[in-house]
Amino acid sequence: MAWWQWVVDVAGAILILILLYGLALVIRRRVITRNHGTIELSHRVRPSGDGRGWVLGVGRYSGERLEWFRLFSLSPRPKKVWAREALSYDGRRAPLGVEQMSLYPDHVVIVCQSAEGEVELALGAASLTGFQSWLEASPPGTDWDR
DSSP states (O other): OOHHHHHHHHHHHHHHHHHHHHHHHHHHHHHHHTTSEEEEOEEESSOOTTSOOEEOEEEEEETTEEEEEETTOOOSSOSEEEEGGGOEEEEEEOOOTTHHHHSOTTEEEEEEEETTEEEEEEEEHHHHHHHHHHHHOOOTTOOOOO
16 A cells, blocks of 8 residues: 555544544534523633633523533543532623633623632623522521522
8 A cells, every 4th residue: 555545544544533532522512402501601721821721611590500511621520510500700890911812702701709719611691691690599407608
């Protein structure tokens, strides 16, 4: 077999792997969004002052928890989970500098406090209203001091 045939075979195999990866991402996203409220939710995994460390993802409200899934991961499990009672909203701001290129165009950055410390998330304005409602709501019979 000639060398160029090997190159074509390898390129074809790589193309098939890329297509399978893309299909797996679509199927995973459909499974995550089924039967739950989901939002586009970016999370700053590496806090730094220069606007870096943001990872795009999907947030899912699952009862008393907010689950965060990385957008380009194949894992069926959430990467981060925050309990409603351990999360408090501190405020919001517009994306600054490099953040404007890292995040979706209409997203705002919010700062929350959790048991692990400060959490920075980015979501759309409509999703922020839903997030605040979810955070303030509690099931009947619960008496949380906020």
